[in-house]
Amino acid sequence: MLKQVALIALMGMSASAMAGQWQVKVGGSVMAPTNEVNTTIGTIKADNELAFTPSVEYFFNDNFSAELLLATPISHDVLLNGNEVASLKHLPPTLTAKYNFKNSTGFTPYVGIGATAFIPWDEQGVATKVKTDYGYAAQVGVNFQPADAKNWGVYLDVRYADLNPEVTLNADTAADVGTDKFKLDIDPVIYTLGYSYKF
Template sequence: MARSLSTTAYAIAIAAAFGAAGTAQAASAGDWIVRGGLTTVSPNEDTNGVDGELGAALTGTEVAVDSDTQLGATVGYMITDRFAVELLGATPFTHDLSLDGGALDGADLAEIKHLPPTLSLQYHFDTGSAFRPYVGAGLNYTLFFSEDVDSDAKAAGVTDVELDDSVGLAAQLGVDYELGNRWLINADVRYLQIDTTAEVSTATGSTDVDVDIDPWVYTIAVGYRF
C-alpha cells in the first residue's frame, strides 16, 4: 500500500510541476476521454461478525485480503465544461484471503477474483493550465467469482467459500495533465465501499463471515480526448 501511495503522489507531483509551466486546451462539453493504465486495489479490510458452526473456531479471527494490480481503463463523457460522468473497468483482480488470530491463525482461506465497475459523477477544476484536477463521487458494484479454497482451509475441513456481490459508495480524487494534441497523463485515487459476506462451508454446515474490504484504488494511466 505504501508503494502505491508514493507512486501516485510522485505522478501527481510531476503533473503539478509541468502544469505550472504550460497551458493546453481544456476538455469541454461533448468530449469523450478514454484512459488506460495500471490499477492497484489495496484493501482496508475489517471483519465484523461470524455466525455459524465455525463460530468458535473463528472467534477473534480477522480475514486479511492482499493487494493486486491489473490493467485498468476508464471512459468519461463531459456533460458540461466542468461536469463529467465516468465508468471504471479493469481486468479481474485476484486476492488471497487469509486468517489472522483465533484458532486458525495464519491459515490461508481462499483465492478469489472480482471486478469492481464504478460509475462516478466528476467535477473538473479550471486551473488555466495543463494541470487539471478533479473530484468525483458515485456507486461501485463488485462482482466476486472463481472462489478457490486453499489447501490450509481444506485441511481444516472447509469445502467451499463464496462471497456475496456488493453495492457501495465511491469517492475519487484525480488529476489529468494535458500533453497536447488531445493526449494526457493521469493519476487517480479512489475509496470504494465494498462490504461482503463470505459463506464458509464444511461437510456439516456453513458459517457466514461479514467482511468490509473497503479498498483504496490507485491508477496511473495515459489518456486521449476526442
C-alpha cells in the first residue's frame, strides 16, 4: 500500500513538472563591481564591463520558477590607482529560485535568491593564478508582456553576486604592491535589459 501511495505521488509530481513552461531570455548587462582592495601602494579594483547574458528559466507554475544564467566569458581589467595592471576572464554561472508576482497586468515583478560562481577563464598581466570562488546571488526585476504578445516580452532586472576570488601575483608585481595575493572583492551589481520568449 505504501509503495502504491509513493508511486501515485511521484506520478503526480511528474505531471506537475511537465505542466510547466520554459522561457529563454537574451540580454545585455552592465557589470559594476562594488568593492575594492586597499594595499600599501594604493587601491586595487575591477572595472565595469559589458556582457552578453542569455539565460533559461523553468516555470513550475505561475508564481515559482528557477533561472540559470548562461553568460559568455566576461572580461575584467584590474586597476591599481586607476591604471590597468592585469586582466582576467571568468564564467559566472548563476542559479536563482524566483517568485513571480503574477497579476492581471502585463507587468510581472519578480524576486530571486540563489548561488553563483566565479570560474576563471583566462588571466593576463600580473596575475599568475585566480582561484574559483562561490557565493550567493540575489535578483529583482520585472517582465513586461504587451497585450498583443502571445509568448514574447521584455525584461529589466538587477542582480547582486557575492564574488571574492583570490588572486596570486607574479613575484615582481608582488614586491611592488606589497602582497603576493589578495581577495579581489568584485561583488558586482549586474543591470540587465533583454528579450524573453516563453514556450
